[in-house]
Amino acid sequence: MEKFKNRWEITQNWQLIFPVIGVIALGYSSFKIANAIISKFGIATIVIVSILCFFLLLKFTLFLFKKLENKWILDQKWEMIRVFIVFAITGSSSMFIGRPIIKFVGITKENLNPIVYWFLFIIIGLIFYQILLVFFGWLFGQFQFFWNFEKKMLRRFGLGRFID
Incomplete structure (x- = not known):
């Protein structure tokens, strides 16, 4: 946890609310995207595609963070x-x-x-x-x-x- 706090320059515990909200929103978005694409294939498939989508969106978001960090x-x-x-x-x-x-x-x-x-x-x-x-x-x-x-x-x- 300390490594995470140092990476994001979190100095107080209340600041952890933003990464938590971000991860929850990313998970919700992943589920909505997966559900919209393959809603007819059952919940197990939707969950698997949601997890895959979550990691792809997370990679993309972290890429954006890196690009915009200096800008x-x-x-x-x-x-x-x-x-x-x-x-x-x-x-x-x-x-x-x-x-x-x-x-x-x-x-x-x-x-x-x-x-x-x-x-x-x-x-x-x-x-x-x-x-x-x-x-x-x-x-x-x-x-x-x-x-x-x-x-x-x-x-x-x-x-x-x-x-x-």
């Missing part, structure tokens, strides 16, 4: 887990909020061309994503990181004049 300015390595959790929650939440709003406005696949529908769906989801990213970043104690990330993203969209 993102964070105080400790464990904060990267917190940042990834914020990105995951924000992505899911923006779609969760965007769907009812797009239906409320009256935009459906039935009354619009599918290309126009998906374009509007992505635009509405992206608007909520920007707002929720800063909110969840603040909620998880990473406001400054996500505010800087947001400003950089808006500049890339050509909207930098609205934030300066």
Whole structure:
């Protein structure tokens, strides 16, 4: 356990909550992916594919950590887990909020061309994503990181004049 704490620069026990949440979320995602792909083959097959998917996602996530470790300015390595959790929650939440709003406005696949529908769906989801990213970043104690990330993203969209 001490080796794990040193690797992730965990100095206090409460910081262990983020790796635990990350592993649980990774396991849940693996199960959902496996269930979506092979739901007809029975629970034993789903569990085996879930475990395989879990290890593949874990390898990919650790690869991303290594690549982003020098790019993102964070105080400790464990904060990267917190940042990834914020990105995951924000992505899911923006779609969760965007769907009812797009239906409320009256935009459906039935009354619009599918290309126009998906374009509007992505635009509405992206608007909520920007707002929720800063909110969840603040909620998880990473406001400054996500505010800087947001400003950089808006500049890339050509909207930098609205934030300066």
